[in-house]
Amino acid sequence: MDLASIVTLLLVICLTWLLISAAVRSISNHGKLPPGPMPLPVIGNFLQIKSSETLKSLLRLRDKYGPVFTVYFGNRPIVVLCGHEAVKEALIDKAEEFSGRKTNPTLQRTFDGYGVVFSEGERWKQLRRFSLTILRNFGMGKKTIEDRIREEAQFLLEEFHKTKEKPFDPTFTLSRAVSNVICSIVFGDRFDYEDKDFQALMKMMNDSFREMSTAWSQFYDMYASILKYFPGPHTKIYDILEDMRAYIAKRVKKNKETLDLNAPRDFIDCFLIQMEKEKGNLSSEFNTKNLELTTLNLFFAGTETVSSTLRYGFLFLMKHPEVQAKMHQEIDQVIGQNRAPNVEDRSQMPYVDAVIHEVQRVSDLIPMNVAHSVMRDTEFRGYIIPKGTEIYPMLHTVLFDPKKFKSPFAFNPENFLDENGRFKKNDAFMPFSSGKRVCLGETLARMELFLFFTTTLQRFRLKPLVDPKDIDTTPQECGFATIPPFYKLCIVPR
Template identity: 60%
Template sequence: MALGGALSIFLSLCLLCLLIWIAWERTSKRGKLPPGPTPIPVLGNLLQVRTDNIFQSFLKLQKKYGPVFTVYFGPRPVVILCGHEAMKEALVDQADDFSGRGEMPTIDKNFQGYGLALSNGERWKVLRRFSLGVLRNFGMGKRSIEERIQEEAGYLLEEFHKVKGAPIDPTFYLSRTVSNVICSMVFGKRFDYEDKCFQNLMKMINDSFVEMSKPWAQLYDMFWRIMQYFPGSHNHLYDLLEELKDFITSRVKINEASFDPSNPRDYIDCFLIKMHQDKSDPNTEFNLKNLVLTTLNLFFAGTETVSSTLRYGFLLLTKYPEVEAKVYEEINQVIGTHRIPTVDDRAKMPYTDAVIHEIQRVIDVVPLGVPHNVIRDTHFRGYFLPKGTDVYPLIGSALKDPKYFRYPDTFYPQHFLDEQGRFKKNDAFVAFSSGKRICVGEALSRMELFLYFTSILQRFSLRSLVPPAEINITHRISGFGNIPPIYKLCFMAR
């Protein structure tokens, strides 16, 4: 028995070594990849990458290996791009080569290559072109999107007035108001803030973003082939996204029951029209899966990123009350108190515009960016990236690139102002990514941020429960996304 047991162990070790050797041979034939830390078989570079702060780990490796380097997520090589110049060369100068979507194992099981955000090839091109067209129509021409944002800002101000300056956690106040803007476009309606279903949706979106950003999710991205069979928070994330898909599906059924092709009411109706037109084409991308998952992409992104930016932004303004005071002074001079802000005001308010840009830069909502993939064998900076190589363009490294920002780790609105106090663009400001995969909702997000910030600060001053010097602006969680700390704030009527 003892001899048999020893033989079994020996044969198991031989098999393991063989599997490791095969995996190593496969990775060694993947072209001339950029340099990076030496990976350990099976584990890859797990020892060099902290899953509780993966972005900082990459910045540390950048100092040793330069702005373009390779790390191994288990046996899978991933190329990391750091700084504005490397990102521009890849995503803009070689846009076609880097236009694929890379693996996102934490959510790939939910999407399976469907929907706008995670699709590739012709499917992605068709869905992107269609979605951009619908968004540019400002909700199918019923009302301008600016008016919708102004209306929602008005509802939010009413909610702030109701609490009469009492301290509140602004998280779901902001997510509900921002979400209603995208809801009016994709579902053709807004939801009452007290609607229990709507409140549950906001919680699920918030929880999903948190789960995607936890250390467990970063570990799962590295070892999903094994971890998918074990319990963990990745299963909770899967369930959350499935519930959101179920909600979208229910909205599609509601639209189908009252559908009038001659009078499209929202994004779903426009998609249904295309489905009807292409019903005889077996290869059409206008099918139910793409409808549900692209709508979920728009709903999720249109809710979480802007609301997180506002929430983090108000925390920064309470820490720097002198900045809030200057913004209010500019609001008072340009807009006054007797009319609501408009998008046209932005050109006359360079300081406010600079503050909003600096908030986006400092908080860096998605520091890792969303992974790309090279769609063909690609030569880049003297290296050879075989077709299918995943690439992480670190948006946060561009937003904190010392070549383009004088004080990269400091909240300093002057980064976006020239010597005469006029707004100054900065090429390294890539909060919405860049190249062919740039966020389809960029224009909408910019409009929302300006109108919400100015509408709120026109009517309310911000009061923290602690002195400004004691306000903690450190990320509560930093992974795929930077999650702001939980805090309470008083909105005091002016």
């Protein structure tokens, strides 16, 4: 071996030693974290994580390292929790410790720790308490939330009638119906489905939800510390969200000009009144930035989650016509054709309730959950997780936990029925997450899903354009969210 070869070999050995030493130092600086693949400096576990398949990559690591492990996105350690037992232990048994929040880097520029979803600490407590109170007291003596949903369901039926049994894509029809419910809360009124501003908002909403789950966005979320210095598609989400925020800012300005402190019309008015009440309070979180971003949170979450679940639900019901037929039968027996469904009917409709639960479970809408963090140094299963560490409580692994569901990867309403056909609760059913960070719109979403499904199926049959066995339920994207595939169907009067 010549001198040049010896020098090269020595350099390679030295470089390798430096890289391993840096990786070990990086790990030792992060407490006694759960096991996981050895990270490399700067790029972390780039070699083990495929950005276009983040979920699948993490599931492969779970199979190797167990239900609790650590993975590095660049230089950020992420503690991943898999299965019902681990997620429950963190989010419920240690609810306070795991109640922190981390914002996806793709969304950081917009939210920056503001708004009810992406804030934490005292700011989050003030905003969540207030938002829950307004949602619970919604209507301010006028229409209740249920009345608003039932009214909107009738507008949706009119849209379905207009299709005259011809094939159509239900994406924006369902988005507009669902969005109008949250619009009536935050803006005080619904939009006409043909309103151009409303249609533009729905397109922005749909585009941003899908954009958050692309391979590029997942790649950016992992390696933002490097990629933030370069231009690229990651700015697209920011631009869309800023356009939506600008629309909300206009509505806030309009509300300010016509505000009556004694007669609030909507969520924005209630927030403005609270801002006025706390004007002299230096620790108050009631300011314009939190108003705009909390409204955006509610508007976004209150539209895409429920409308995507309905879209997936329609697809599953066409793929399983026997399930749709049994739903029709129960609707006819309990409600009939002479009145509109109401929420009280749910307790008498175990099969319909089970189907809706199964749709939510298999839709797996936010598979990796919204990232949490620990509020202080936390002992968990013999490990020490330092304050501020990012946590991924993997909802996918809870909703498909074989210990909790007999046929986890099949669409089967029997997962929520006992041997006598009565509805059976399952504590692994947590599509809205769990613990202190559980979705604050859960009650509203459950009402919407029940009323939109039953009102539609009371009057119509969902007819696919292909043989049910040929219906493909593979999502368009699966990243931050599971995006249902685009499809067309025919809505046929019964």
